[in-house]
Amino acid sequence: MLDIEAQKPPREKWATPPFDPRFPNQNQTRNCYQNFLDYHRCLKSMNRRGKSTQPCEYYFRVFHSLCPISWVQHWNEQIRNGTFAGKI
Template sequence: MEEDIKTKIKNYKTAPFDSPFPNQKQSRNCWQNYLDFHLCKKAVTTKEGDVSVCECYWRVCKSLCPMSWVTAWDQRRAEGMFPGKV
């Protein structure tokens, strides 16, 4: 199972179809994947697991989000002023 996930991540090209965001601008999908990546990373780190399972969220985020947004969100998280629940 784990090798199957790693193979999918390695062959990943762009964001796959996401049914909650079928006909919308992808900015909400971008935001959700950014949050999911950090929530997954936090949960896996707490359980002392392998953080690479969260990489799929990061790849979708990187594919959909302008990097200026990600940089700004990272700065706000570091300052403790991030509006999302991470």
């Protein structure tokens, strides 16, 4: 597993997400979607354990950098309606 703390730059210096070797191509659509899923899985896991959700912030920042806002809004709406196709 990647060390999240080692990859997080200081808040004021966050420009673009770091390179992820799972997604080496120019098209970052899958990277966007995977980080969206990872964020929600992280939240679910941390809330279930009663721990801080601060480590999930990495995934949040990555998918917000990569994903179009309209996609995120659509996926969040699907999650609220219970129709989201991804496994969280």
